[in-house]
Amino acid sequence: MKIAVAGTGYVGLSNAVLLAQHHEVVALDIIPEKVALINQRKSPIVDAEIEDFLANRELNLKATTDKQEAFAGAEYVVIATPTDYDPVTNYFNTGSVEAVIHSRIRYHILTATLSVLVTFLKVAVKMVLNIWFMPVHPACMAQIPQCHFPCTTT
DSSP: OEEEEEOOSHHHHHHHHHHTTTSEEEEEOSOHHHHHHHHTTOOSSOOHHHHHHHHHSOOOEEEESOHHHHHTTOSEEEEOOOOOEETTTTEEOOHHHHHHHHHTTTOSEEEOOTTSOHHHHHHHHHHHHHHHTSSOOHHHHHTSOOOOSSOOOO
């Protein structure tokens, strides 16, 4: 099974390495230097386990900067892109997650990183439903709770 992982920071690369032990994994990143390191089986982040796995384990892992190459034929997409919090505006920047959702509009399963707020996931579900099943009946959309931004959870 082919799995695409969008983002090769700690969360994305950790998941890519674990999944690549038993599946074909294509890691997508926007930084060519990180992609080159991963393809040379070198870790772009400092982590002993990731470094060991890349250097010494058999992994079905390839990295790319090309969205088409990463997503073509993938059954699953793991989204592990930054969701930085801005304490001044009280918002999470979810733009990179939204960009992946929009670029992968016809895939089966979407997994988001741990740092994404539940409220954003509700919006992401609505986005995916709108894209997959256009148009979605308003009664169906009403069953998904509304997202409240700025974030009011503590």
